[in-house]
Amino acid sequence: MSEGFGDRSLPLVRTVWAVGPLLRAIADSLSARFNPVTVRAEISGFSRAASGHCYFNLKDSTGQVRCAMFRRAAEQLSFNPADGALVEVEGKLDIYGPRGDLQLIVERMRPAGQGALFEQFMRLKARLEAEGLFDPGRKRELPVWPRSVGVVTSLGAAALRDVVTALRRRVPHLPVVIYPASVQGAQAPDEIVGALRQAYSRHPVGECDVLLLVRGGGSLEDLWCFNDERVVRTVVAAPMPVICGVGHETDFTLADFAADLRAPTPTAAAELCAPPRHQLMASLELMTERLTASVDARLDLNAQRLDRLAQRLGKPSGRLHEARQSLLSIEHRLNGLLQQTIQRERRRTDRLAPALREAMLHNLQVQQRRVERCTTALRHLDPQTVLDRGYAYVSDMSGRTITRAAQVAGGDRLHVTMADGALEVLAADPEK
Incomplete structure (x- = not known):
């Protein structure tokens, strides 16, 4: 007789499990049957613990499974997982003993469909890079004070x-000038190109001198419009510096490489082109101090030059004294020459006959009268003689000679040089 399971003549042998061994047995069965496993689903309830471990659910329309991704694997992520993101994960099914829950231990994760898109991204990046569109040498500095x-x-x-x-x-x-454009979807590349060109066309009139191209984070598909070749080439053609702040810190697009500067987030893009107000005020104070010091130094230099010029010019009375001394010197020299001539002629006369002596005496008289006329003329030219007759020499306070009433106005200070000294006077109003 067969002793099969259906033979009820034999007593049934039942295994009584403790909970822990039962869960381990189930886990072993799952591992042998399914692991490793790849799942494509949507993230829900994503959280990152202080330890660096990540916990979330993967769900679709038919169900969900709990997942854990330990820090070692999470550190290898090339993007930021977020609720609603469609991903593909690889891992191992396991049973979490303390609660008896089925969970998937995730070892690798990537956005769903990333493979084909990423390959397309890398091919386009290599081609544009070969054209020099991403060359650091063409990147421009941001304006210090936009x-x-x-x-x-x-x-x-x-x-x-x-x-x-x-x-x-x-x-x-x-x-702040806004140039609106869609940043996701099929229409986004055309709208971004149109907004950029609108900003470029207004650049000559100074509407903006630095441009931010920004959007928040998302999947590779969400950010794909910023990898569009038309968008990249339009960014490169910008007449003003462009800062690209697309996605999160770990997100990279081709627009980031084409821009003059990449920012990890939209907020960081704004901060890169906007120095804090206190920094602006400190720079303004420093420039004010430098400008004041420069003006003071220039004024001091010009004051010294003015003093040197005034010393070289001197006073009119001093120039008159120099002229008088020169005339006196000429007079002394003429008198000395005259005496020498008289003595010389006298000696010659003594040697000549009496007839010649008479002629010489006549000539001497003529010469004496000529000398007297010269002496009289010289005395008339002596400025002191002119001043002694009641005339005066008038100049302004800078030493300029005043010869006509039209050269002065009422209240002007004048320097008057007279025979025995000098005066400073105020000119009267000619109309009174």
Whole structure:
């Protein structure tokens, strides 16, 4: 007779399990049957503990499974997981003993469909890089003190609120110009290119001198419009510096490589082009101090030059004294020459006959009269003689000679040199 399970003549042998061994047995069965396992689903309830471990659920329309991703694996992530993101994970099914829950221990995670998109991203990046579009040598410095800031993003984006909040906090005096464009979807590349070109066309009139291209984080698919070749080439053609702040710190797009500067977040993009107000005030105070010191130094230099010129010019009375001394010297020299001539002629006369003596005496008289006329003429030219007759020499306080009443106005201070000294007077109003 068969002794099968259905033979009820034999007593049934039942295994009585403790909970722990039962859970371990189930875990071993799951591991042998399924592991390793790959799951494609949507993230829900994502959280990152202080230890670095990540906990979340993977769900679809038919169910969900608890997941744990330990710090070692989480540190290898190339993106920031978030609720609602569609991902593919690889890991091992296990039973969490303390609660008896089924859980998936995730060892690798990537955005769903990333493989094909990432390959397309890398091919386009290599081609544009070979053209020199990402060359660091073509990147421009940001303006130290921007006069206005332009922002290309969606009007409903949280990134716009973050940028405006940061700019209002740091540089409330700067005007902000918004160039709206979709930042996700099939229409986004055309709208971004149009917004950029609108900003470029207004650049000559100074509407903005630095431009921010921003949006918040998302999956590779969400950010794909910033990898569009048209968008990249339009960013490269910007006449003003462009800061690209797309996604989170770990997100990279081709627009980041094309821009003059990449920011890890939209808020960081705003902060990079907007020095804090206290820094602006400190720079302004420093420039004021330098300007004041420069003006003071220039005034001191010009004052010294003026003093040297005044010393070289001297006073009119001093120049008159020099002229008088020169005339006296000439007179003494003429008298000496005259005496020498007389003595010489006298000796010659003594040697000549009496007839010649008479002629010489006549000639001497003529010469004496000529000398007297010269002496009289010289005395007439003597400035002191002119001053002794009641005339005066008039100049302004800078030493300029005054010869006509039209050269002065009422109340002007004048320097009057007379025969026995000098006076300072005020000119009367000619109309009174």
